[in-house]
Amino acid sequence: MADSLRRLVNTSSFSVLQDKLESWYKDYHVISCDQNLNRCCELVELTSKIQGQLFTILNLTAREGGHYAGVDVLKSRLLPWLGTCFSMATSSVTNDTSLNLIQESVEKERKIRELSASHENDMQKMETQLFCTKHTDEILQLKAELRAARDQVESYKRKLDVLDDYERQVRLLRDEVSFLTAEKSMLQERLVRSCSPSPLPRQSRPSSPLKSESPTRAQLTNSSRHARLVSRFSDLYAVERLEAQSLLRRYIDDLEMVQRIIFIATVEAFQAAKLAYRQFKLRVKKTLSPSHLGPETLEDSVVDYVVRNLDLYDVQASVNDVINTMNVNPRISFPPEVDFVLINSFIRETCRVAFAMQTLDPPLDLAFTSGGELYSDNKYRRSYDSEFTAPLVAYHVWPALVEGDGVIVKGEAVTRRGALWRSRSRSCSPVRSGSPTRTLGFSRSRSPSPGRLSASRL
Numbered sequence: 001m002a003d004s005l006r007r008l009v010n011t012s013s014f015s016v017l018q019d020k021l022e023s024w025y026k027d028y029h030v031i032s033c034d035q036n037l038n039r040c041c042e043l044v045e046l047t048s049k050i051q052g053q054l055f056t057i058l059n060l061t062a063r064e065g066g067h068y069a070g071v072d073v074l075k076s077r078l079l080p081w082l083g084t085c086f087s088m089a090t091s092s093v094t095n096d097t098s099l100n101l102i103q104e105s106v107e108k109e110r111k112i113r114e115l116s117a118s119h120e121n122d123m124q125k126m127e128t129q130l131f132c133t134k135h136t137d138e139i140l141q142l143k144a145e146l147r148a149a150r151d152q153v154e155s156y157k158r159k160l161d162v163l164d165d166y167e168r169q170v171r172l173l174r175d176e177v178s179f180l181t182a183e184k185s186m187l188q189e190r191l192v193r194s195c196s197p198s199p200l201p202r203q204s205r206p207s208s209p210l211k212s213e214s215p216t217r218a219q220l221t222n223s224s225r226h227a228r229l230v231s232r233f234s235d236l237y238a239v240e241r242l243e244a245q246s247l248l249r250r251y252i253d254d255l256e257m258v259q260r261i262i263f264i265a266t267v268e269a270f271q272a273a274k275l276a277y278r279q280f281k282l283r284v285k286k287t288l289s290p291s292h293l294g295p296e297t298l299e300d301s302v303v304d305y306v307v308r309n310l311d312l313y314d315v316q317a318s319v320n321d322v323i324n325t326m327n328v329n330p331r332i333s334f335p336p337e338v339d340f341v342l343i344n345s346f347i348r349e350t351c352r353v354a355f356a357m358q359t360l361d362p363p364l365d366l367a368f369t370s371g372g373e374l375y376s377d378n379k380y381r382r383s384y385d386s387e388f389t390a391p392l393v394a395y396h397v398w399p400a401l402v403e404g405d406g407v408i409v410k411g412e413a414v415t416r417r418g419a420l421w422r423s424r425s426r427s428c429s430p431v432r433s434g435s436p437t438r439t440l441g442f443s444r445s446r447s448p449s450p451g452r453l454s455a456s457r458l
Helices: 002-011 013-027 033-065 071-085 097-195 222-248 255-288 298-308 315-327 340-357 419-427 436-441
Strands: 380-382 393-398 401-403 406-409 411-415
Touching (some): 255 315
16 A cells, blocks of 8 residues: 555655646636637546546555455445545436435445444354363363273272271181191190100099190180271271261251260160170070080180181171160150161171170170260270360260279260259150051061071081
8 A cells, every 4th residue: 555655655646636727727718618728628538547546545455454454444435425526417327326425325334334243243152152162171171080080099998998908817827727726736736645654544534524735726826816906996996986977967956965876875785795605605505505525615616616707696686785785865856857877887896896805804894884874994085075164974975995893995974063963864755656667667686696607617
């Protein structure tokens, strides 16, 4: 555009046009009509050339401004001028030609504006879709990363489970090796004594049963089982108890009632497990007594059999007994839609631990507790929300584990003033009646009959 404008300036076309107009004006009355017409046509031709160059510059300038630049100037200056100055004097052109041109220009302008608005809307929609697509891709990527992390965690858990199984098998093998080593040494000693000459006359064997000189599997593994069960009892307090507590808190807002429920479930699980152990032990003794020959005593053989076959313990029967007992406990009150089946897994694991603790020598048990008892630092730890100057126990959170008269693992209790009065008011609260669903939903399964104690496992 600048080059075209420079050429127009350098040619001085307007100066030549001005000189020709002045010359024609001076000679207008002197020359003839043909000469005047020639002069006028010459000026028209020169004017059309200049206008052609100006229209070229106008076109280039409009292109440099873009699609929509200069629309207002063309509308206000060029189109009206074209409508008034270039009207054709023919029979096919009316006086409304300029008006039609203006209307057409207005229509074109309106269409241009509509196209511009539509273009802007399309651009905004495309930007919005691009933004949403970008965020969708990021969300999908995050979900994929989360899924991969979960798969990795599950893989680690499976590896840990396999490792726990390996460790358990290693412990069992070590127990077997120690048992076989002790039995081997005992047999070697017997062989040496039988082969060595004795000057003394051989005494007759007494008819009364003597205690076995060789230890049984239960006696050899007593210390390791003791340590493992004490650790498992601590895990019940630290892990399973908190899981059961968080599960009950979804339905019961009272934290004290939730802790009472868990404590009562623990105590009842130990009572049910001890009863099941005594019954199981009697059945085993009844089965073994006709065929028992020694060298260990019948009592040792029974305990050894129980230790080897803990999987025969009917834990579901004990769980049902615990739930039935808790349904009529006067110290528990909670919404009727809540069932103790929520903590079924916690009761089951507690029963298993309590049953295994009865096979130890001496067995492990829970310390005796009573509402409003005097707080003892030897048996309990105070809960964080306790009144540390209160001498009486308001309620128990976790029982203490004892061996004989000695405390092995401390329990947890809440101490508050007026605990004795609160304990009595709790014991006088109405008993919750068991619903038909609870009564029928936990039908007691059969205990293992003596027939299950097969000779192959003996």
